[in-house]
Amino acid sequence: MTIHDVKCAKCNVPIEGPVDAKPESAVSCPVCGISDTLENVNREAAEYVTSKAADALSDKLAGVARGSKFMTYKQGPRNHKIYRFVVDYSPDL
Numbered sequence: 001m002t003i004h005d006v007k008c009a010k011c012n013v014p015i016e017g018p019v020d021a022k023p024e025s026a027v028s029c030p031v032c033g034i035s036d037t038l039e040n041v042n043r044e045a046a047e048y049v050t051s052k053a054a055d056a057l058s059d060k061l062a063g064v065a066r067g068s069k070f071m072t073y074k075q076g077p078r079n080h081k082i083y084r085f086v087v088d089y090s091p092d093l
Contacts, residue, residue: 004087004088005087005088006041006042006045006085006086006087007085007086007087007088008029008031008032008034008084008085008086009082009083009084009085009086010029010032010034010084011029011031011032013029013030013031015027015028015029015030015041015085016028016029016030017038021038022038023037023038023039024037024038024039025037025038026038027041034084036084036085041085044083044084044085045083045085045086045087047081047083048083048085048086048087049087051080051081051083054078058075058078061073062075
C-alpha cells in the first residue's frame with residue numbers, strides 16, 4: 001500500500017494538523033490557511049482520486065475504441081469539480 005500526503009490544491013504543499021487528529025480535528029494549509037475538518041478533507045481527497053481514476057479509464061477506453069474498426073466510444077457528460085485538497089495521483093492502467 002502506498003501512502004500519499006493530502007495537499008492544498010492551490011499551494012501544492014501538504015496540509016497540517018494535530019499529531020493525534022480525530023475526524024473532527026481542524027487541518028489546514030500552512031501557506032494559504034485554507035482549512036476544514038480532517039473528515040471533510042479526506043472525503044474531498046478521495047473524491048479527487050476517484051475523479052482522476054475515472055478520467056484515466058475514460059481516456060484508456062477512448063484509445064482502445066480509436067484503434068478498433070468494430071467499436072466506437074462516446075464519452076458522456078461529466079462534472080468537473082474544483083478541489084481544495086488533492087493527492088498526487090498517477091494511475092497504473
